[in-house]
Amino acid sequence: MSDSPDLSVVNVGLLGCGIVGTQLVQLLEERRATLAIHTGMRLELAKIAVRSISKDRGLPIDESMLTTDAQSLVDDPSVDVIVEVIGGIEPARSLILDALKAGKPVVTANKELLANVGAELYAAAEANGVDLLFEAAAAGAIPIVRPLRESLLGEDVRRVMGIVNGTTNYILTRMTDDGVSYAEALSEAQRLGYAERDPTADVEGYDAGAKAAIMASIAFGANVVAGDVYHEGIAAITQDDIEFARLFDYTIKLLAIAEVYRGDSETAEVYRGDSETAEVYRGDSETGDTAEQEIGVRVYPAMVPNDHPLASVRGSFNAVFIEGDAAGELMFYGRGAGGRPTASAVLGDLVDAAANLQRGSFTPVPHGPRAVIRPIDALASAYYIGVTVTDNPGVLSTVAGVFGQHNVSIRAMQQQDSGEQARVAFITHTANERDVQATLSDLRHLSEVSDIHSVLRVIGS
């Protein structure tokens, strides 16, 4: 705690004043009266650290509140709580560590930071007995971190699966609802400001991957970092895929999935590899005592059954679907991005941090040792595989035979003819990734197969 904080006033130091920071300043002003009634506190903005003092932010704040010296704000004993919305790893990391060491609670919206060095920060918060809150870093305005940290602490969470990137969900929704191509939908998203000029972080799944790492860490109490996340983007999705998905009663979504495997019977069902191999993965662990569980975490476009709640998450909305042993299926839906929704989540954390500070209390982040990551080729999934074949009698039997040789069982098939070529879409039962890869490799060598145009995972109902 800072030295003798006035119990009725909490002084907030804001690091960064971009889109989210500006909206936070506005929200603090708008809610001043209501917050005072509901919390019995006055949240006062003490100082704002910015890169450029002269920039017009359209805010009714005195220039004397601005400084370019972020460190001075962290070191200022009159500042009680730090809000970090600078983004990136440094200097955010050092500033937050210094604040925590000084006993100041920190609220951050910085997913890149937490997905890379979160464990260090969680440990520092715990060691110093102060809050590190980051609701806005996982899924924007959607309260998902608090439920995972608190409501579901007694729950055995098995899987967290989310649509956590609004840009790609907007693009896929436009492709699905309005039949536009990926390129058209992307450039429209760019025009509307939903996508950056360089859309790589969104469309290739890096943004979703960072969020998946954060959610996996909290849900399973093990340290998962961005680099652990396998990812495939949506750039290869075509109208053909969208159409085949519709035929099979599916919708294509970019999903971030984090799953835990605990070597029980439930896991065995999903993971049908041999136990020897599983031992090898466990052997990869740096810390022997985490060998009890493995975590699989990946981002890829997948076919979601239309009656699954995630299928109806449209446009730039996000949602996180959680499967627990006792609670069953839960889903949290809302705005995953945007200045004002994100600022709303930051404000919720700020109120909580301030209240905890006044009570002399804090909520520890459930963190653990480095996770043992199960590699993608040891995972299992149902698949959609689209192939172009010569339209001859017997070709289907030949293709189906290749699936069978690799123990990949076919659940459904749809064919569309177009002259001498036919496009055939297969949906498999759950199969091991490596068996599917072997199937694909053999299919590519068949003279009857001219192209494998799509490979997508399929989510169960």
Place this chain on the structure above:
Amino acid sequence: MSDSPDLSVVNVGLLGCGIVGTQLVQLLEERRATLAIHTGMRLELAKIAVRSISKDRGLPIDESMLTTDAQSLVDDPSVDVIVEVIGGIEPARSLILDALKAGKPVVTANKELLANVGAELYAAAEANGVDLLFEAAAAGAIPIVRPLRESLLGEDVRRVMGIVNGTTNYILTRMTDDGVSYAEALSEAQRLGYAERDPTADVEGYDAGAKAAIMASIAFGANVVAGDVYHEGIAAITQDDIEFARLFDYTIKLLAIAEVYRGDSETAEVYRGDSETAEVYRGDSETGDTAEQEIGVRVYPAMVPNDHPLASVRGSFNAVFIEGDAAGELMFYGRGAGGRPTASAVLGDLVDAAANLQRGSFTPVPHGPRAVIRPIDALASAYYIGVTVTDNPGVLSTVAGVFGQHNVSIRAMQQQDSGEQARVAFITHTANERDVQATLSDLRHLSEVSDIHSVLRVIGS
């Protein structure tokens, strides 16, 4: 706090051991090891108060743990936390008040209790500086109370709208997906154990109303009780209504809706009554200082647009949709009932209460003075109105004229002929309840109108 609690062991006293209680005992046993790791505490079941000691609960517990004297358990200084799953108002109310006065945190799943005397209990918890947690009382396993109490404390929540009764949602889903009648769907729900033999509490909206009162109280910081909730049930819904809903691209759901009106421009848009009338309602307030806001809270079947997230909540699942000023639209989805899901929510609260107890902290319930309730006939909504008319030329013009006389504007119309009679369905723009009632009254007097077979509210996209 109880006298010098051992910091590593928290003794739990359980009041009631029915379906939820039994599942909680089992979950506590299953999760013993994990909870110890994640929380650093041992949650020990100290005593269980039951009505009959000899009843077989299929639990591996010693009979010496059971007592029929619930009060002795509350008074026992070795019991640190009380879990109340007896249900009903007394003796639950007295037991909880005594526990709070003794400084024991209480976790309850009792919606009837909170929807009637919640304010008294919230005040007692605050006065004694202990937790009163009730996640399971609002929407079963769905974490909705904690987000409202904590994450959204800084948010200006305008409306909470939910499907909060699994029985009625199961019935409506069967009617919609499989074309069965209300009576068939109900008796099926009874066979499956989803509905009670006397289904009144569910199908007439009392259960949903209690939950709406609890959520309204927390969301708007004012005391709303079950008796404040206007409700209509689903017993009158027919396959005709379902079919017309489909034609208009809607799905019929039983909704619990709680809204706040603050006399600002946003309210004026929704409430188009004259300001004098509004003053009269404010005058009804017992406490002058709550005159700033009015709360409207009701349960009724409504048409939900198919692209609204609530439309795809199917079967016995529940969901709560929240509209906030900055956060935008949020939805929380999951199991609203069932022993094990409910016990999971109770366990989450229990872990929280125990952790807070150890930290010497508690989370106050945001409660306020008695709410000023805006009566149903001062509310506004869009409507679906189904009438049976004689199939003569000019009849539509006559009927439409009646709507116009009462300033009820028609947005869409669908007609289905069947011989000499025609069934016509109208969807109106937003209209005042009293104008719609006047329209209906006049329509009933028209010789061309043989029946008004349906009146349902319509939710906006």
